[in-house]
Amino acid sequence: MPTPAARLNNLPAYPFAVLGQRIIEMARQGTDVIRLDIGSPDMPPPPAVIDALDANAHRDDVHGYAGYKGTPRFRQAVAGYYRRRFGVELHPDREVLPLLGSKEGIVNLALAYLDHGDIALVPTISYPAYSMGTLMAGAEIYWLPVNAAGGYLPDLESIPADVLRRAKLLWLNYPNNPTGATVDLDVYHRAVDFCAQHDILLASDNPYVDVTFDGYVAPSALQAEGARTCTVEFMSLSKSHNMAGWRLGAAVGNGEALNSLLQVKSNFDSGHFQAVYEAGSVALDDTPRDWIDARNDIYRLRRDRIMTVLPQIGLEAACPKGSLYIWARVTDGQGGANYCARALDGAHVSLAPGNIYGPDGDDYVRISLGMGDARIDEALERLKAWWAETGG
Template sequence: MIEEFHRIKRLPPYVFAEVNRLKANARAAGADIVDLGMGNPDLPTPQHIVDKLVETVSKPRTNRYSASKGIPGLRRAQAAYYARRFGVKLDPETEIVATLGSKEGFANMAQAITAPGDVILVPNPTYPIHEFGFIISGAAIRHVPAGTGEDFLRAVERACKHSVPRPLALVLCFPSNPTAMVADLDFYKEAVALARKLDLIILSDLAYSEVYFDDNPPPSVLQVPGAKDIAVEFTSLSKTYNMPGWRMGFAVGNERLIGALARVKSYLDYGAFTPIQVAAAAALNGPQECVSEIRETYKRRRDCLVESFARAGWDVPPPPATMFCWAPIPEPFQQLSSVDFSKLLIEKADVAVSPGLGFGEYGEGYVRIALVENEHRIRQAARSLKKFFAQAQETMHNVIPIPQKATR
């Protein structure tokens, strides 16, 4: 057993591994790292959702195997959410599957629809599962520079023209992780029209549908007439209700695609623990003030970070949505890779971020900053960065030695 397994060989080294190792070592040595790396919500789950979990877990029989596609009440709750939020009618029996988070849904959809050698169009940069779920399934990936305009759509068209075999599916992710780009309904209308013309499946990731900071809630691709003929959308309760560890998400849309996903899942799992599903239904059906409060918390953190980092010497563009800032590496450090810059921030400023390269080659030159620390900690990070930037010339001299002049 010398040779590496086939699927493992297709996975590159984990870009975040070295940064995570440095972070762990620094903490072990006593450093107080302000961790703005992983998008792991730090806020508590709303109490009424926790109460429903506690109530349900104490009932007889709820410890038994659950339903792989989700209990009926949960699927009805998701259908009701889509109806009131997007005006989209979904059949809970045939057009909705509950997933173990949107990540699992994406990965198992890839297993369900992909044959070895199929071509999938994936924006770059993007969330890693959008690419690697299909790579694990044996597909070939063709990257399209991420965007929400005409250039993106024309790039999709060129990719279909010049790919053999013709691509099977197009991945969309808006609001975007990591770039925080947002798309409007007009974009989705053009994307759906193009996908129908090119015979493409659309797989839309809408995990950040409720984390937005202006008066325009992000739309769903399924709002476009006819989109259900070709599209499936993935959502998650992780960010909306501060439920990341509960692993609760959904795939909704085209009946044939949802049926394929449900069939694959029936062989792989029995669904989430029933009390979690009951509590998730309570989240969707219950009072929604908590969603607005969570959104406002992220907005305050965003504003605090943009303002305090600017004073420290790092201009971070304010994201219109998501819990992330997508920030260009500051000018004095632009000769460094995003991985090396991220490592330097841990070593010299006790601040952790995610290197842009981890989200695709076009993410190089950027880092992703997660809004997962409170304002006090964000300002602490800004003070550390200001001291670090003040020593930038000396730091860069040590990191990248200046070539010596040749001597005779």
Template sequence: MKRFGSSRLQLLGSAIFSEVGQWKRAAEAAGHDIIDLGIGSPDRPPSERVMESLASAARNPANYGYPTSEGTLAFRSAVARWYDFRFGVKLDPELEVTTLMGSQDGLAHLAMAIADPGDIAIVPDPGYPIYSASLVLAGVTPYLLPLRAENGFLPEFAEIPERTAASAKFILLNYPSNPLSAVADFGFYEELVDFAKRHGMLIVHDAAYSEMAYDGFRPRSVLEVPGAKEIAVEFHSLSKSFNMAGCRLAFLVGNKEAVGALRTLKSNIDYGVFAAVQEAGIAALDDQMAGSGWEVASVYERRRNIVVDGLREVGWNVPKPKATMFLWAPIPPGWTSRQISREILLSVGVVVIPGDAFGQQGQGFVRIALVQEEERLAEAVRRIGRFLHDRGVGASS
């Protein structure tokens, strides 16, 4: 009997995510009330204006034909206006912007569009799982770039072998970072652009969390660096910043050759995002540009403070990140990431994700998603505190 499943499927995804699902089912069967701080899916809806725009556009019969794979010119023009407003970067909506069904859609397909099987790409470790999965799909060889706490989870470019840097087709980075919650300043982007230009590689920057920053920090775009559009593209998503995760709307901007390559590939795969969703996206971007008061950062900043301050009080010293909806927490001594995640879930019903789900360098950490209301987060902290107390676990360094 022939097997109906390709060998590359064995290289996709993380077994840890499947294990976490099994632990969760076991905890539910044991009667636990589950507080899920695992998957980073927003728990609130978008603004009323965005929902009204979506509802109105959905009632328009003209929106029920096939959409164009690159997105409507109206949405791409709104993206260009937003980029100018937010970063001071000028974009040609015709050539330097393409619409995506979520940033994961673009991240999954970009390597196939810009690289050939056997090419090398530099990707972060730890990193969001689709980064490596996309290379498997494209037959591209990964060079895993270690990101370490002692360097603020920023890469050391000097550690990359010269031969690897010279042959790499692109380097993919993500700031503010999922899962690390690390941030980068403008000086880092200048260094990154210089490195990429010297080695003739494309920069692929995933900036999906640029609007979720705290304590006065304002994330920058790599495209703000003079000349960056010659060698860089950047992903953005409306999923997290505007609570539109279920709408599946994002975009890629920057170098027109790379944007065009992804657009060409996508035109052979699908017909793009429902036009009504793009109308809602225009409303979301216009809201921010108009200063309507709609923003999610303050919500997650309060949640961050509740969880970080609470965990510190119960003996778990967790860094306070400047951005994203995640905490990247170093685990107490004597545990592995998988062990402590499993025991917390089975003992007190709180889901966190083992850090090694995101790469070998993630061992020794767990990711905590701030995707519950404040009362539930406070309850999660109390439960984790009870777990630590019962096991005599001390604070991590």
């Protein structure tokens, strides 16, 4: 066999792929592991979405290639969603680009914008695809320090001038994975001004914008004045509509950036199955806000249940107003990776170690809310018993 490309030397395996393999091996040996590590919704999309997939899959005229830019109807549905939800007008053909899930677009945006010697600005705790995409493009990561005290907001003014000269992308994500941090529109106003001033593309990754609690309503970066000149936002149906496995999202915003992204992705993929675009259009056009609120209420109750137990299992966390996660600090000082390994062995509960989200995640674990209530309760009971016996 030939040796794999040198680019793989700098590209670690995707952390969840590695963890998943370990859990498959434990399951093979008969161990029942409860997975609170993975951020995948456990509930179905609205019934009308499934009906639309079914009805459209039976049509004769949907089985060919749908086109590199998806279908006009899906682009219009995305534009309609932005109009209704954020008051943002998007041109469906120039300012909306459908994606095979937002992760695809995130990595391809890096390939579209970054060369050797270029820099992407990535928070020190963030979704791994921002740094992985940068590495895949052969470019450099400049880690922007974020922490609990600063609300997990990067201090853009602290970036050195020589870094800014080479920086081409700034990644922001609120409601945030993994920290659950949320922002108001003012943060995007400042980020847009900063990026416009320094000729940087603001990449706002916003898959949790409709997964929020306690009355908090998350903004879009495109609501900030002037955003369209320097911003691309990634939207996704994965979490908003419980459609993670359907792989459907879109990049929206600056048309020039979307063209560059299309130039890359049209060489990789040939669009989605048309019936999926049709069902996605139904999801965006017809899902009542009540459905989203009721789903979020289920997550909120899970969040509250877990928050109550944290002190009994050696963890502490701020209560998140958005996202699918609780970002909890390990109080025994031994770090998140150590805690996760021990919890997996001792309680057969899998949590995500904070260090997979970047260099400042060492002291933390991420707990997902995407698991049914009975399994969450069982996981909490197991963790309590394990901690009482070994840790507390």
